[in-house]
Amino acid sequence: MQKKKVGKQMGEVIVSMKNIVKTFPGVKALDNVNFELRSGEVMALLGENGAGKSTLMKILSGVYTKDGGSMKIFGKEYDNLTPKQAQAAGVAIIHQELNMCRHLSVTENMFLGREKVNGMILKNSEMEAEAADILGQLKIDIDPRQTVGDLPVSKQQMVEIAKALSIHAKILIMDEPTSSLTAKEIDELFRIIRKLKADGCGIVYISHRLEELQAIVDRVTIMRDGQYITDGEFHSMTMDQIIANMVGREIKEQFPRVSCTKGKKIFEVRNLNAGKLVRDINFSLYEGEIVGFAGLMGAGRTETTRAIFGVDPKSNGQIFLDDKEISIQCPMDAIRAGIVLAPEDRKKDGLCTKLSIRHNLALPNLDLLCNAMGVIRGSKEDQLCEEAVRNLLIKTPSVEINAANLSGGNQQKVVVGKWLARNSRVVIFDEPTRGIDVGAKVEIYNLMNKLKQEGIAVMFVSSEMPEVLGIADRVIVMCDGRITGEVMARDTTQNEVLKYATEFEKKQQAS
């Protein structure tokens, strides 16, 4: 019935949220926020991390209950929306952190909470057929019987989208949907989004990758610090206006670059091999230089950082620091030698989210903080935390709160901050800006620049081409576990890097 209604009138208001208020203990997360979504449009919801976008969308999808204001979905007023009601009303949300039951199959995940039953018995084959049908419509090549945990992240995300479509969602919320997809997969996603748009769905699109909005977005709503700032047609705004509205101040440079003179060689990797995705890796890092590692998802960059840091075993290869060969068998060896890693997955590898900021910052430095008896000296710990918070501009009321309560950007700062007390020689950043907002990104860039100026070798892995080219001095491109190209950032183009990034795959396909 509702589907018909959508079909009849394109562009009618399907979601109307007025003066929404939401308070968490100690924080006013949303303060009189207005939001409107029409059918057949893609609405970008923009704002820095902590601006309240996710909170607003969680209210729309019934995860949180609003404290004040009114919310209408398809003209019907909802006060205490539950996730189930939201689902029934046609709202589906695709989460930033993939929310799947890893142990269950694709079909089981797609039908979770609304299984088809015949009396008491699950109708497995029917559900599988339907799942296969939906995946087929999306042209996604996944066996509906496969266990979700065995799929790569990009495919898991496709399953989440398929899940949303399978409930005939008419309001689709996508929270950072492209953060783990390759260029080809993003094109595929956009094709699907356009199809949904044509079918009269309203899509809320949350993303920090402003450059990709161009391709699909119709209108934008901008939020900052829990408040509604403005909305309007996307094409009537300039990128600078959008950024200024999000950040609340002019960002002078999106990619601040600092020039340094290149010094002596600090770090060298020779013939490193580890598993399938690290093959014959050779490179050096110099003083006063940021080396970017570009490539597509699964090119082996993260695996390389892990092999260097001693997380995964190496099959062979040598690592030199200041022209002396060092042996790294485990992360502790690397840390002692002065090589540190800020890993890709903050929540999984980077932080103990249930511990306080203080404990996180102190964890890798306990050897420096303890006295001879192994007792932690509180004053030293205080000093370390204070310095980290001051130097990195970590926005937090206190270092005693849990790392989980920080926004993404501030979490990233803690991940980096825990290494800075150690006078490291080599700092490896793996996707340090993933999922964090423009303002925090610039702060991370500035931090890398500062390290570079201090003569520390910086290895910077990123899948976002503009930032690699904008921040790194030299760019090494990887594909399929090998280094396929090395270019100076100033003299290259995105196309050239992309050419290297896809080189090996093409050769393989041809042979």
Next chain:
Amino acid sequence: MKENKQGTFKRLLGTRGMGAVITAFAGLIIIYVAFGIIDRNVFSGQNVMNLLRSMSKYLLIGVGQSYLLITGNIDLSIGSMVGMSAMISATLMTMGIHPMIAIVVALICCLCCGVINGILVGKFKLPPFIATLGTMFVSRGAAYMVNNNRNTDAIATGIGKEAGDRFQNFFYYGKTLGIFNTFWIALILFLVFFFLLSKTRTGRHIYAIGSNVDAAKLSGVNVVNTTIKAYLVSAVCACVVGLILCAQAGMGNMEAGNMYEMYGVAAGVIGGISPLGGTGLLLGTFAGAAVWQTLENGLNMIGAQVGIQRLVIGIIVVFSVLLDVVVRSGNFRKKANS
């Protein structure tokens, strides 16, 4: 038709967790044959009958605990509920009350305990280890209090003799189709709970909340109800085991079922059920319970002392999980290198 059948078979083999089940059954056969070679009596029909009867207790306890392990929780109160069920039913029967009523009362008490566990863990989000530690003491305390801190007299005496005999035969001493009733009861309950877990919506939800409780919640799964249901299953299993123990002893023992919750964990874990939740098949629990009982039985037959028995069983539990971990990490490495 034939092709279809083959497909079903292949599919069955491909089911998640089937590998661990097959390993457990293989281990069971090896252990059984090994004991049989040492002592031929292990293969005797009499011994097989006894084996089936005594494994029934572990099977039921294992099923109950497996439900909780799959949801990522644990139930420490199972053993105490066994004791409570045995004491309540025995006390009522010695008072001349009809066994049927005694059974119903015992069942209700256990279900109450299960609901409380479920609410504490599901609704109030207490750590299951703590919540059920509490109910473990509470229900053991109840087991003691039922008959004023004393074991009961024999249930099949005086006016209740006939009914008591029937009760004992039904749950322990009688046979149907040549096999002890105890095993039939356990098998029927096993099949019911097997069906519930693998073929119904509730079962699917149990796996889902064990795998990722947030994802399940966001998909509209009622986490509180599902948790309560899982604790109810363990309560039912515990109650029946209590009745079996009562029938076996012919009286109520306050310490009945002591440590059984851990036997349940062992049976599940040997059968490949991950204590971290989300994975495992009840078929594995069946194998696990059988492995456990075969070991105990075999060690008894060859005259091993209790100390040795405990020691061997402990090693087997650790070894079976270790095997699982090694096999799985081996797979992992293969995948990364291929």
